[in-house]
Amino acid sequence: xxxxxxxxxxxxxxxxxxxxxxxxxxxxxxxxxxxxxxxxxxxxxxxxxxxxxxxxxxxxxxxxxxxxxxxxxxxxxxxxxxxxxxxxxxxxxxxxxxxxxxxxxxxxxxxxxxxxxxxxxxxxxxxxxxxxxxxxxxxxxxxxxxxxxxxxxxxxxxxxxxxxxxxxxxxxxxxxxxxxxxxxxxxxxxxxxxxxxxxxxxxxxxxxxxxxxxxxxxxxxxxxxxxxxxxxxxxxxxxxxxxxxxxxxxxxxxxxxxxxxxxxxxxxxxxxxxxxxxxxxxxxxxxxxxxxxxxxxxxxxxxxxxxxxxxxxxxxxxxxxxxxxxxxxxxxxxxxxxxxxxxxxxxxxxxxxxxxxxxxxxxxxxxxxxxxxxxxxxxxxxxxxxxxxxxxxxxxxxxxxxxxxxxxxxxxxxxxxxxxxxxxxxxxxxxxxxxxxxxxxxxxxxxxxxxxxxxxxxxxxxxxxxxxxxxxxxxxxxxxxxxxxxxxxxxxxxxxxx
Numbered sequence: 001x002x003x004x005x006x007x008x009x010x011x012x013x014x015x016x017x018x019x020x021x022x023x024x025x026x027x028x029x030x031x032x033x034x035x036x037x038x039x040x041x042x043x044x045x046x047x048x049x050x051x052x053x054x055x056x057x058x059x060x061x062x063x064x065x066x067x068x069x070x071x072x073x074x075x076x077x078x079x080x081x082x083x084x085x086x087x088x089x090x091x092x093x094x095x096x097x098x099x100x101x102x103x104x105x106x107x108x109x110x111x112x113x114x115x116x117x118x119x120x121x122x123x124x125x126x127x128x129x130x131x132x133x134x135x136x137x138x139x140x141x142x143x144x145x146x147x148x149x150x151x152x153x154x155x156x157x158x159x160x161x162x163x164x165x166x167x168x169x170x171x172x173x174x175x176x177x178x179x180x181x182x183x184x185x186x187x188x189x190x191x192x193x194x195x196x197x198x199x200x201x202x203x204x205x206x207x208x209x210x211x212x213x214x215x216x217x218x219x220x221x222x223x224x225x226x227x228x229x230x231x232x233x234x235x236x237x238x239x240x241x242x243x244x245x246x247x248x249x250x251x252x253x254x255x256x257x258x259x260x261x262x263x264x265x266x267x268x269x270x271x272x273x274x275x276x277x278x279x280x281x282x283x284x285x286x287x288x289x290x291x292x293x294x295x296x297x298x299x300x301x302x303x304x305x306x307x308x309x310x311x312x313x314x315x316x317x318x319x320x321x322x323x324x325x326x327x328x329x330x331x332x333x334x335x336x337x338x339x340x341x342x343x344x345x346x347x348x349x350x351x352x353x354x355x356x357x358x359x360x361x362x363x364x365x366x367x368x369x370x371x372x373x374x375x376x377x378x379x380x381x382x383x384x385x386x387x388x389x390x391x392x393x394x395x396x397x398x399x400x401x402x403x404x405x406x407x408x409x410x411x412x413x414x415x416x417x418x419x420x421x422x423x424x425x426x427x428x429x430x431x432x433x434x435x436x437x438x439x440x441x442x443x444x445x446x447x448x449x450x451x452x453x454x455x456x457x458x459x460x461x462x463x464x465x466x467x468x469x470x471x472x473x474x475x476x477x478x479x480x481x482x483x484x485x486x487x488x489x490x491x492x493x494x495x496x497x498x
Contacts, residue, residue, distance in 0.1 A: 006041075006048050009057045012066045022085045024054040024106050029061045029068060029078040031222060033213055036094035040077040043096045051107045065185055065223035069238045072316065073222055081106050157210060161218045164211065166231040168201030169258040173215060174225040175206050182206060185237035186225045192244045193227075198253050219320075230256045232320030232373070239319075251358035252321075255372055289353055297347065297354045302367045304337035305394050309351055310361040311342050318342060321373035322361045328380050329363075334394055366392040400457045407454065408461075409474040411444025413496050416458060417468040418449050425449060428480040429468045435487045436470075441496050443470075472496050 009015055009027070018025060028044045030037035041058065048056035061068045061076050071080055081089040081102060089102055165171055170193065176182030178190045182204075193200050205212040205224055216222050219233045227234040229252060234240065243249035253259045289297075301307055306329065312318030314326045329336050341348040341360055352358050355369045363370040365388060370376060379385035408414055413436070419425030421433045425447075436443050448455040448467055459465050462476045470477040477483065477495065486492040 006045050006056045006058050009059045009064065009067065011064075012070060015057075015067055018055065018057070019082055019085055022083070025057065025082040026054060026103060026106065027057050027059055027071075027080040027082075029059050029071070029073050029076050029080070029222075031061050031076045034076050037077045040094050040096065040099065043099055044079075047100060047103050051103055054103065054107045061222045062224060065225075065236045066238050068223050069236050072318070075220075076222060157214045158218065161211065161214055162231070164203060165219075165228045168199075169230055169256070170198050170200035170253070171228040172200055172202045172225055173205050173211075173228075174202055175204070177204055178202055183224075189225045189227060189237055189240045192240050192249070196244065196250055196253060196259075198258055228320070229253065229258065230374070232324055234319060248359065251352075255357075255359045256374060289350055293346070293350050294354065297351055298367075300339055300347065301364050304335070305366055305392065306334055306336035306389075307364045308336055308338045308361055309341050309347075309364075310338055311340070313340055314338055319360075321359075324373050325361045325363060325376050328376055328385070332380070332385065332389065333399060334389060365389065365394065400453060401461065404454065404457055404461045405474070407446060408471045408476075411442075412473060413441055413443040414471040415443050415445045415468055416448050416454075416471075417445055418447070420447055421445055426467075428466075432468045432470060432480055432483045435483055435492065439487065439493045439496075441493065472498075 006028075015027075026044075026047075028041065030041055032038075044056060044058070048054075059067050061073050061078075071078075075092060077092075077094055079091040079099060079102070080087055081091075083106060088106070091098055091102055164173075172186075172189060172193065174181060174183075174186035174189065176186060181187035181190055190202075203211065205215070212224075215226065219226055221233060221236065223236050225237055225240075227236070227240050234243070234249075234252065240249065243252070250259070300309075308322075308325060308329065310317065310319075310322035310325065312322060314330075317323035317326055326338075339347065341351070348360075351362065355362055357369060357372065359372060361373060363372075363376050370379070370385075370388070376385065379388070407416075415421075415429075415432060415436070417424060417426075417429035417432065419429060421437075421443075424430035424433055433445075446454065448458065455467075458469065462469055464476060464479065466479055468480060468483075470479070470483055472495065477486075483492065486495055
């Protein structure tokens with residue numbers, strides 16, 4: 001049993017054993033430098049008393065990178081809920097009421113009665129929790145901009161961090177120095193880099209707290225060590241070791257030209273060593289890929305005009321190189337599909353052979369390999385990527401602004417309202433509908449309650465924060481008050497017929 005206390009988790013092995021027991025368990029990923037973490041820890045401790053039938057464990061994200069990386073922790077505070085040996089829920093950020101509700105849901109009703117009511121803070125937690133809620137609410141309301149700015153690295157520090165991560169082709173931010181590492185994880189990555197035979201620069205984050213805290217936000221990675229290649233985050237200790245053991249780290253270094261010439265034989269030699277080539281993506285007849293695997297890879301590559309094989313997903317890239325290519329494609333404003341190679345090792349290994357390209361990400365346009373992150377970035381800078389996309393007829397996706405322009409002009413007089421003209425969902429919308437009908441004005445309408453993207457986008461587009469909004473010939477007339485004023489002064493019909 002949890003016994004009403006929070007324990008510090010010491011290793012991933014310990015976590016795996018606890019998870020395999022199948023009981024209800026909550027992990028709190030925290031950091032000593034984060035004020036919100038400390039406040040949520042008070043809430044967490046109180047909940048461990050209120051819910052003695054669950055296990056409560058604290059994980060210091062920076063000190064336990066193996067556990068943090070296993071759960072893709074990129075921000076603290078962060079909570080993970082387990083039951084029956086599986087993750088059933090997560091919570092990011094300082095939200096005491098959500099935490100209390102999720103814990104209550106995990107363990108069942110607080111008392112023995114079968115109340116189906118959701119746990120409220122009043123019944124799920126004691127005075128400490130309520131005090132923490134008040135404190136957090138006070139801080140959030142009094143200074144939302146401060147809270148937001150704490151997650152942003154200021155320009156001066158950002159410039160310094162960019163210079164640091166790019167100061168060497170391979171750069172390791174670690175605790176201590178290569179000769180005297182101050183933590184086992186840093187020592188392991190130093191050993192990996194030495195085995196790879198690559199030259200690398202280091203920075204001791206223990207010597208500069210500004211860099212230490214700033215880099216966590218800059219790279220969106222809460223632990224150390226952090227390994228960068230050509231200014232892009234590769235990952236932490238676990239990722240570096242896994243990539244080293246699979247041979248992928250050497251491939252990344254090779255593709256980015258950071259290995260000594262003696263060990264970097266390049267792709268051309270590898271391609272020419274094939275006894276014969278099928279001419280498709282560099283596949284040789286002796287590649288060993290089965291026909292079914294080739295067929296599957298071809299199907300994936302041609303599943304969309306633009307396909308990116310990457311680590312992770314567009315909104316959650318698992319490496320800096322993948323993140324950079326996603327950013328480029330979004331800047332080019334085109335539709336693209338992705339395939340997460342971390343989910344399918346067969347595809348991950350097969351496509352390296354198929355494309356004769358040893359690392360990820362890999363970008364394909366119209367079924368042809370373009371290359372990895374370095375090539376894509378270079379092509380974007382030179383304008384060659386835009387020319388290629390135009391040449392292949394890859395249409396730009398419609399932006400929200402394009403869509404809004406079409407919508408406001410879709411009818412000569414257009415009303416953006418809550419609900420429909422026959423069933424308005426607010427009094428202001430109802431008044432405008434009645435005014436237009438009384439004046440005999442034909443109009444189109446759009447229910448902003450069914451499309452949050454349009455609802456939020458239109459506020460910025462029109463620089464008008466409320467609804468309804470009335471447009472004529474694509475131009476904003478105004479909201480409820482203005483429409484009623486125009487009607488009362490007899491100007492509404494003439495304004496809408498100009």
